[in-house]
Amino acid sequence: MKILVCISNVPDTTTKVKFKEGDSLFDDSGVQWIINPWDELALTRAMELKEDAGNSVNEICVIHVGGASADATLRKALAIGADKAVRIDACPADAYHVAGQIAEYLKENPFDIILSGIESSDYNGSSVGAMIAEFMDYPGISSVTSVNLDDDDIQINRAIPGGKQVLKTEAPFVAVVQKGIATEPRIPSMRGIMMARKKPLEVKPAVELEVLTESIKFELPQEKGACKMIDSESAEQLVELLKNEAKVL
Amino acid sequence: MNFEFTEEQLMIRDAARDFAQRELLPGVIERDEKAIYPTEQVKKLGELGFLGMLVGLDYDGGGMDTISYVLAMEEISKIDSSVSVIMSVNNSLVCWGVEKYGTEEQKQKYLKPMARGEKIGAFLLSEPEAGSDATSQRTTAVDMGDHYLVNGTKNWITSGKTASTYIVIAQTNPELKHRGINALIVEADSEGISVGPHENKMGMRASDTHSVMFNNVKVPKENLLGEEGFGFKFAMKSLEGGRIGIASQALGIASGAYELALKYAQERKTFGKEIINHQAIAFKLADMATEIEAARFFCLKAAWLKDQGKPYGHASAMAKLYAAETAMKVTTEAVQIHGGYGYVKEYHVERLMRDAKLTQIYEGTSEIQKIVISRGLVD
Ligand SMILES: Cc1cc2nc3c(=O)[nH]c(=O)nc-3n(C[C@H](O)[C@H](O)[C@H](O)COP(=O)(O)OP(=O)(O)OC[C@H]3O[C@@H](n4cnc5c(N)ncnc54)[C@H](O)[C@@H]3O)c2cc1C
16 A cells, blocks of 8 residues: 655744735745644654554655745654655645646656545645645545544545544545644654665646636734733623723623 | 865855754754754754764765864854763764774774764763763673673663663773773674663753663673773863864854853943943953864864874864863853843853753863863973
């Protein structure tokens, strides 16, 4: 079995977000890039599945649609343990464009399991995984909290409001994973970092695809107001403030 | 000249940072206060390959360069120097010497498990009467034909109790003075070795520092490192590299304290403004940042020389001296910037200040570094 993990290259969560060109573009100067946290957990789960001798996972490949600046992020994925990385050399325009590029790759290079994170911590699109499934006509399962293989029988848990759903599916399929898929991302080991040097990072040309959306303008959320501390004894004052100042009651 | 790190070096720095934040920060205050050895943390550090990161891949090490080592030591020391001293001694005092001067058998038997982090190494040079003056070794290794018989006491030994493998410096031919000294690999569970109580230290309280006593300990002849009489030179050579480790540790202690102080100064308000907006505090931070940057350059320069195969003893003494003095100064200022809060354990800076003090003492005091540096000026 082969697993493909979709990797988004996102700004470190502590980045001070700024925009340029009339707030129409994200200003990426001085930004530290990391693997999107959900994708990192997806990769962790893929590795756990490969390490479990009871099933037949024998290859993990990570894929990214983007420019050469993401190569460091992809090599980190290789250092963590992916066997191979692929970068589709394109400037990602929107979710449709990214999913379309990945689907084109999948048509030539089939995988059994395709994992994508529930959202990327930058543009928050939450759409790539589902769109890949649609492009490929594969089962697409959202809100996945666990993927288990038992003799290659696939069992999936989904989070639903207030509980969980257990389902079965057949490979190939796309799982859009979220919290619970793995506990903690892995720290690359010295050996892993060394081995990453020798692992392939293939760069593929992008295919022509229509871009369906255009970003016009970004706005930052309003700055948070000052925090007011209220004594634990003064419940009345709290209610008063929530009613008359915050106007939430 | 190129001031850019490679992608790999940055990956190692980030891995060390993630490890320190995730595995070392929780519990660091308690481990220090109660002097609890960081067993689990050291085990994980070994699994990730940090304990043998400088050892070549052929001997199960990480095969990393010394620049990467400086970056990793800095990140780990920002949070927990009790852990980074174990890493430094294992990598640069013990593994380095066995890899550089050991026989193939010694490397297979002793180096590999230490490089994998499964066994810990300790370096036994200091004695009650031989600290700065390491030539006056009283521990003896008498040549008995097929083995050495070791007698004497070593003190202040980092990882003295945890280590499985000791490198012991001892006198074999007193008439030859320091040219009669040998370096031996000694298994810590050999008959005749006893370990003294844990030293109740001011800082780095979670690392285990002990005296180690040798009473008629038989050491096989094949455990000699290098040639007969090479022991003193061996120790000095090992310390040249060791000082890059301790300099980077001092750098990490300083930058850890600085980062906390910078954050605090932007949050704490007095007289209607954040204290960073009082020039007295802002200028302290400016001095701290500048001196830390200088210390970092010293460490990286010494590491670069070592990686290039050039002499680095002079540079590593400068790095150790400057970084240790900077660590002491910066941590003291970090406590000052925190005011009363800096004087309690919760805010971390008082621990960093206690830890900083040790970097001015071990692997050659600041005074001894000045002797090394000044001798190098006229060589
Ligand atoms: C926590 C800890 C861990 C340690 N770990 C190890 C270890 O793993 N292995 C090991 O072998 N050792 C270790 N040491 C020992 C350490 O390296 C020595 O303590 C250090 O070298 C100083 O020696 P000393 O304590 O005997 O001081 P002394 O040599 O007695 O020095 C006392 C003072 O005199 C000064 N001084 C001495 N000679 C001169 C001179 N010629 N000119 C000017 N000033 C001078 C010194 O700078 C110092 O200020 C450790 C020490 C500590 C505290």
